[in-house]
Amino acid sequence: MEIRTERVTDGVHRVADGLVNFYVLEENGRLTMVDTGWPRSGPRIEQALGQLGRSTSDVEAIVLTHGHPDHLGGAVHVHNATGAPIHVHRDEVARARGKAKGSSPFALVPSLTLQLWRPAATRFVLQATAQGFLTPTWLEEVETFDSDEELDVPGRPRVLATPGHTPAHVSLHLAQRGVLISGDALVNLDPITGATGPRLPHDVVNADPPLCRSSLDVIAAADADTFLPGHGDPWRGGMADAVAHAREADAA
Numbered sequence: 283m284e285i286r287t288e289r290v291t292d293g294v295h296r297v298a299d300g301l302v303n304f305y306v307l308e309e310n311g312r313l314t315m316v317d318t319g320w321p322r323s324g325p326r327i328e329q330a331l332g333q334l335g336r337s338t339s340d341v342e343a344i345v346l347t348h349g350h351p352d353h354l355g356g357a358v359h360v361h362n363a364t365g366a367p368i369h370v371h372r373d374e375v376a377r378a379r380g381k382a383k384g385s386s387p388f389a390l391v392p393s394l395t396l397q398l399w400r401p402a403a404t405r406f407v408l409q410a411t412a413q414g415f416l417t418p419t420w421l422e423e424v425e426t427f428d429s430d431e432e433l434d435v436p437g438r439p440r441v442l443a444t445p446g447h448t449p450a451h452v453s454l455h456l457a458q459r460g461v462l463i464s465g466d467a468l469v470n471l472d473p474i475t476g477a478t479g480p481r482l483p484h485d486v487v488n489a490d491p492p493l494c495r496s497s498l499d500v501i502a503a504a505d506a507d508t509f510l511p512g513h514g515d516p517w518r519g520g521m522a523d524a525v526a527h528a529r530e531a532d533a534a
């Protein structure tokens with residue numbers, strides 16, 4: 283699978299690893315990785331950092347939006363290569379360690395199976411399976427953070443609680459860059475249906491669908507002109523507009 287890097291704005295890079303994104307924040311030559319792709323993304327993460335003229339030794343911190351295997355996948359690989367701590371929301375730790383009720387990726391299998399008539403869902407499930415989704419390397423040591431905290435890591439993201447997709451999913455706000463990294467609280471490609479444009483991921487992958495919808499209010503209120511999703515391309519425009527699109531797609 284080919285990895286693709288793309289500059290979003292000063293000090294913010296997107297890395298697309300197949301159907302999932304992660305992001306690299308840069309400050310004074312030091313890097314924060316926001317999410318880490320699939321369980322088998324490790325070698326491609328090193329490739330991506332190389333494309334950015336960097337290496338794993340420049341990574342100072344890893345921050346996760348949530349504990350699904352397509353987002354925490356390469357975290358232990360990068361941690362082992364660099365010693366960089368992995369930062370996780372306090373209430374997402376058990377899931378990221380594979381110890382929460384429902385953290386097993388097999389929990390998603392029955393509902394996903396019912397979606398396999400959709401070509402996009404089949405593509406996603408095949409890629410996920412090939413990339414180790416069902417056998418992730420769960421985290422052990424983590425650093426925890428709380429909602430509304432500004433993290434003392436390169437890029438200094440502020441934590442916005444956007445629960446629903448998982449019980450303690452977070453988005454990361456880079457106010458000075460006008461960027462919101464929304465993870466799977468708001469995506470620009472639903473990997474299950476293949477639909478593009480700002481939207482929620484399909485409810486088969488959402489732990490608490492009503493809570494996902496109320497978290498959209500948090501995103502709508504964020505002061506940013508770009509959102510960077512876990513799946514799909516960067517989306518440029520105000521957050522209130524992005525959320526209006528998502529609500530319209532939801533009602534359709």
Ligand SMILES: [Zn+2]
Pocket residue numbers: 302350352353466512513
């Ligand atoms: Zn995801």
